[in-house]
Structures are given as C-alpha cells and as structure tokens.
Amino acid sequence: MKQFKWYFSAILAVMTLLFSGCEIFREALEESYSSEDPSSEEFEARFNIGVFQIVKYPRAAVLEKIIDIGNGETLCVNTNALFSSKRIRAAKAVPRPGSPDLYDLEFRIDRMGKTQWMMLHGTVRGEEVVMMVDNRFVGTFTPEEYNDGTKDWVKIRIGVDAYTARGIVKFAKKNYDHYNPEASNWFSNLF
Incomplete structure (x- = not known):
C-alpha cells in the first residue's frame, strides 16, 4: 500500500508541474519540438x-x-x-x-x-x-x-x-x- 501511495504522489507531482503553466517547462517543451538551426528545413x-x-x-x-x-x-x-x-x-x-x-x-x-x-x-x-x-x-x-x-x-x-x-x-x-x-x-x- 505504501508503494501505491509513493507512485501516486510521484505521478501527481509530475502532473502538477506539467499542467501548472510553469514557464520553464513550457519553454523546454517548445524547444524540443523544432530545430535550433535556422538554415535547416525543420526550423520553425x-x-x-x-x-x-x-x-x-x-x-x-x-x-x-x-x-x-x-x-x-x-x-x-x-x-x-x-x-x-x-x-x-x-x-x-x-x-x-x-x-x-x-x-x-x-x-x-x-x-x-x-x-x-x-x-x-x-x-x-x-x-x-x-x-x-x-x-x-x-x-x-x-x-x-x-x-x-x-x-x-x-x-x-x-x-x-x-x-x-x-x-x-x-x-x-x-x-x-x-x-x-x-x-x-x-x-x-x-x-
């Protein structure tokens, strides 16, 4: 039962960080989607x-x-x-x-x-x-x-x-x- 509470707490903490609108996480997520090289075709x-x-x-x-x-x-x-x-x-x-x-x-x-x-x-x-x-x-x-x-x-x-x-x-x-x-x-x- 303690493991379940620990897993549940960890998942809840991660979800809170992801959905809280934290600017650092939002910036990191945006950066992971596109290339940083302006000359590449994938650059957005x-x-x-x-x-x-x-x-x-x-x-x-x-x-x-x-x-x-x-x-x-x-x-x-x-x-x-x-x-x-x-x-x-x-x-x-x-x-x-x-x-x-x-x-x-x-x-x-x-x-x-x-x-x-x-x-x-x-x-x-x-x-x-x-x-x-x-x-x-x-x-x-x-x-x-x-x-x-x-x-x-x-x-x-x-x-x-x-x-x-x-x-x-x-x-x-x-x-x-x-x-x-x-x-x-x-x-x-x-x-």
Whole structure:
C-alpha cells in the first residue's frame, strides 16, 4: 500500500508541474519540438513579430482583420504588416522603471528595416499601432521617430511580460537568419 501511495504522489507531482503553466517547462517543451538551426528545413520560426496599422473605419474586408485584444474587446487592423521579424537582427528586453514584470523592447534593425521603420513612422504619424507575436495580440504602442540612418537600434515602449520578452530576445537572430539566408544557402537543397 505504501508503494501505491509513493507512485501516486510521484505521478501527481509530475502532473502538477506539467499542467501548472510553469514557464520553464513550457519553454523546454517548445524547444524540443523544432530545430535550433535556422538554415535547416525543420526550423520553425517562433516569436514572430508583426506591427500592424489600426483601422478606425473598416472598409475593405479582404485587407482587414478583427483581432481579439482581451476583455471581450476587438480591434480592426490592416493585414499587411508595416514591420516584422524579417528586419530585426537582434533584440534586447529592457525592464520598465517601476514595473519589474514588464519589459520594453529594443530592436537592432538592418538597412531595409531602417527604411521600413521610417515609412512606418511616416504612415501612422504619432498614432498607435498594434504589435502581434505569433498572431497573438501583445499590445499597442506609438512608434518613435527615426530620422537619421546612423543608429541601428529602435526602442518600443510596449510593456510585454517576461516570457514573451525572453522569447523575442532568444529567437530574434534565429528568425532573422531564417528569413534572410546567406546567398550560399539559396540553392543548397537542390543538389
């Protein structure tokens, strides 16, 4: 009877850890599913970032999408991303002053990303845009102006949770390498 109690306790403990939503176990489980090498065919880009313009007056059903932002509220966004993970070389998570559980993000962007960021800022002109990670609403922010092409980093004041911030930082370079392969890898799977 004691062995049964011991086995039952062990199984209960393992199930509690697996189903409790512990971020460490969730990250380990996600990592076990895909390859870490961005040039491999099995690589699956994760923590993909998309920045979308908010549509105040929906008109074009094909180009617009209603997204759930929580608390039963929705937003309509243009489905064409103004900025995405394809242009983010690296990312940093910066703790928010006064809110240690929330992080702002800094992105090191490539040359084309600089152009896209300037176009993004010019398009929205101080209005809020939506950030989505893996097609899930993360929040809204107002893009900062990016006048000179000399700085490589842009700051996004959005306040994401620790799990999302760690994932974005971890996969930014891998996603960039996946979306922008070196020329030597373009035809490697043909031969």
